Amino acid sequence: MSELRFNELRGEPVAYAIHRQDRTFLPDRAHCPLDPTRPGEPPTEIPLESFEIVVFDNRFPAFEAPAGAAEVVVYTDDHDASLASLPIERVEALMWVWRHRYQELGAREDVEYVYIFENRGVEVGVTLHHPHGQIYGYPFLPPVPALELAADARLGRCAPCVLLARERADGRRLLFENDAVSAYVPEAARWPYEAHLAMRVHRPSLTDCEPRELRLLAEALLALVRGYDALFERPLPYVMAVHQAPTCAGSPDGHLHVEFYPPLRTAEKLKYLAGSEQGAGTFIGDVLPEEAAEGLREAIERAR
Amino acid sequence: MDGKPGPSEERDETGLEAAPVASRERSSDPARPERYGPLDVTRMRKEDGRALIVYSRTERTERTESAESADVPREHQRPGPA
Numbered sequence: 001m002s003e004l005r006f007n008e009l010r011g012e013p014v015a016y017a018i019h020r021q022d023r024t025f026l027p028d029r030a031h032c033p034l035d036p037t038r039p040g041e042p043p044t045e046i047p048l049e050s051f052e053i054v055v056f057d058n059r060f061p062a063f064e065a066p067a068g069a070a071e072v073v074v075y076t077d078d079h080d081a082s083l084a085s086l087p088i089e090r091v092e093a094l095m096w097v098w099r100h101r102y103q104e105l106g107a108r109e110d111v112e113y114v115y116i117f118e119n120r121g122v123e124v125g126v127t128l129h130h131p132h133g134q135i136y137g138y139p140f141l142p143p144v145p146a147l148e149l150a151a152d153a154r155l156g157r158c159a160p161c162v163l164l165a166r167e168r169a170d171g172r173r174l175l176f177e178n179d180a181v182s183a184y185v186p187e188a189a190r191w192p193y194e195a196h197l198a199m200r201v202h203r204p205s206l207t208d209c210e211p212r213e214l215r216l217l218a219e220a221l222l223a224l225v226r227g228y229d230a231l232f233e234r235p236l237p238y239v240m241a242v243h244q245a246p247t248c249a250g251s252p253d254g255h256l257h258v259e260f261y262p263p264l265r266t267a268e269k270l271k272y273l274a275g276s277e278q279g280a281g282t283f284i285g286d287v288l289p290e291e292a293a294e295g296l297r298e299a300i301e302r303a304r
Numbered sequence: 305m306d307g308k309p310g311p312s313e314e315r316d317e318t319g320l321e322a323a324p325v326a327s328r329e330r331s332s333d334p335a336r337p338e339r340y341g342p343l344d345v346t347r348m349r350k351e352d353g354r355a356l357i358v359y360s361r362t363e364r365t366e367r368t369e370s371a372e373s374a375d376v377p378r379e380h381q382r383p384g385p386a
Contacts, residue, residue, distance in 0.1 A: 045350075052361065057354035089361070096341045097359050211341065 002062055004140075012143045015062055023060040025127050029079070034130035036077040051077050052090065053097050055135075062136060066110050069137030073097065073116075079130050082235065083118065084225040086131075091218040098242065099206035099214065101135050106205075106247030111137035113145055113246045121237025123263050123270060133240070141246050145254070148243065152253070160255035163187075164198045173293040175300060176223060180216035183224055185293040192265040192287040193231065193296060195224060198257040204245035205256055217258075224260065227300030232267035239263075 002017040024033055036050055037043045046054050054074045061070035075094060076086060083091070102114045118133035119126050141149075151159035167173055167184040175183040175195060183197050197220050203209050209217070228236040239261040245254030265271045265286045276282050337344035337360075346358040 046356070047348075047350075048358065051358055053359040054356065055359070056350065056356040059354070093343060093359065093361055096343050100340050100343070100345065100359075 001064065002067075004067075013140060017060070017062045020060045020062065023127060026122070027128070032079055032128065032130050034072070034074050034128055034132055035079050045072075046074065046077075048077075053093055055097065055101060058134070063139060065108075068110055068139040069105050069108070069135070071101065071105075071135040071137075073101070073133045073135060075131045075133070081131050082120070082225075082229075083131060083240075084222065084229050084235075086222075088215075088218060088222060091222055092215050095206065095214040095218050098135075099209070102206050102244060102247075105135065105137040108137065110139050112141050112248040113138040114244065115142070115145075116242035116244075118238075118240040120240070121235065123237040124239050126237075141248060144241075145243060145246060148254070149246075158202055158253060158255050160198050160257050161202055164200065172290045175227075175293060175296055176220075178216045178220055180213040181220040183220055185289045185296065187289060189285070189289045189292065190283040191261045191263065192271055192285065193228070193236075193260075193262045193292050194289075195260045195296060196257055197221065197224060197260075199255065203256045204254045206244065209256070221258065223300055223304070226303035227296055228260070228262060230303040231296060231299040232264065234267060236262050236264060 002015045005014050005016065006012075007014050027033065033045045035044050035046075037047050039049065045056060045059070048054070051074075053076070055071050056074075057064070058070040058072050062068075063070050073094075075081070075083060076090065086094075098116050101116070105111045105114045115136045115138060116133065117136075148159060155162045163186065164182055164184075167187070168182065170187075173185040173187065175185065177183070177200070180200060181197050182200055183195060185193070185195050189195075197217070199209070199213065199217070201213075203213070206214070225238075228238060241259045241261070242256075243254065243259065244256050263270050271286065276284050337346040337358075339345070340359075342361055343359045344361070346360075348356045348358065350356055
């Protein structure tokens, strides 16, 4: 069971999950716990010979009932695949899986915020290469979504709606659009090639989306992650963060959007969170968002 | 945390069939998948009690074991994921 403490100086909770020290760390190819179970071999985490998408409780949870949840979402039984290499039908199915988990976890009394995310690449701390994401059900509203709600209050209306309108009016940082989703590099991106996918119509969560919007969100996700891999002609590490409305009682609104934080500033160089970022909370950028958008637009086109 | 949407008041504006939030107690019979949008949803339990949910668009998912992995000694299980 994790222990939650409150850091008064930062005004934020810190969770201690010391059992995670022993979690599986970059096992060799033959011992991937997210592979399907092969006949005659010891079972993996998934006792099936083949599967499409599987979700299970994390063996090393940061949060667990009765104080939250931690789930693993395995995208495919193909160890060597990635989100970018999946067919659109599988990614569309993944949107429904996310929706289902948001709905179920969000209905729990001990879950205040459902956070779907993916860490890709050892640069962001991945310990298993098999394509998968995770879901945390936080028993409190975490600082980042709380900041987004504060932005709503500061701007007087839904902040993602306001920012999306600004990006569309400006146009310099737009990456692409389809009938439901806009992709852009935010004006004040913190990471060199940060990009956001936002639902153009105000949708608090996946449960508020029509089926066609889920399909279009899947298409947009694929276009972006394939473009990311084309950017430096290598699998691009990233953190993918799905932000939706909190699920606490009387919760304020939210606006479904997906944020990507790739840590690379060139093909080989990492953007580190160093003195200014960690000690003063101010990101120092190496790439202007407008230039990043231009490079990403070209990469997305190459990948199509 | 009072006042959360109950199982029958879930936010679903798609008009699709009711989501399985209503059945929060999990099925112990994996042979009867629920339906969620375009997906079949099959719930299982691992040996140590952890939940495992299989999502598929088709009926072709094969299981190597019966409902649970209860027959598998823990020491033969591979270590878990992140």
